[in-house]
Amino acid sequence: MPIEVVSFDMEGTLITPRFSELIWEYDIPRLYAERHSLTLEEARRRVFEEYMEIGDERPEWYDIEYWFRRLDLPGDWRELLEMRRDAIEPYPEVKGVLERLSEDYRLIVTSNTIREFLEVQLQGLEGFFTHIFSAPSDFGEVKKTAGFYRRICGIVSVKPSSMAHVGDHWRFDYLAPRSIGIEAYYLDRVDEREGEHVVHDLEEFERRIRLLDG
DSSP states (O other): OOOOEEEEOSBTTTBOTHHHHHIIIIIHHHHHHHHHTOOHHHHHHHHHHHHHHHOTTSGGGGOHHHHHHHTTOSSOHHHHHHHTGGGOOBOTTHHHHHHHHTTTSEEEEEESSOHHHHHHHTTTTGGGOSEEEEHHHHHOOSSOOHHHHHHHHHHTTOOGGGEEEEESOIIIIIIHHHTTTOEEEEEOTTOOOOSTTEESSHHHHHHHHHHHTO
């Protein structure tokens, strides 16, 4: 069936991970160090231990408001996101690909990132998308499962076979959506994999989608 909806993962697909890495790996430990009079190195060790205690199978892992409360951090987490806006970096080909694909398809974002991050990360790109979906914020799910993708298809009123998806996680962006019939592609920006459904940038993904539609 012809493709009607094209879905994109967020971090590692549309933008680099730098924004999130700075917040989770540097800023939160820095604030923790200030609050508890620790060196940054000691604060990082303790904060990472706290992260591991929760683990990425629980929704709290993704919730920055939760971490500000748990770690008793000073300030407002919203100010932290605003402070790091300059670290948001779309990959070079992203805007051109979105401009071209949006002329012929409905574009959506399907991400494991919480909505508060997505709203900041999408600066300058939000106008290309008809829907923005966050697995933890919208559905309380910590991973993009086959069930997650079925719900998305229902919401946007499209059969799985008429949706294409691309992202940089083998299990959650390729295997899960493909298991229900979505035309999914694994985005490998570091050239570690080859295959029929492996692409190395979004321009290659765009070419694959165009070929599907003849």
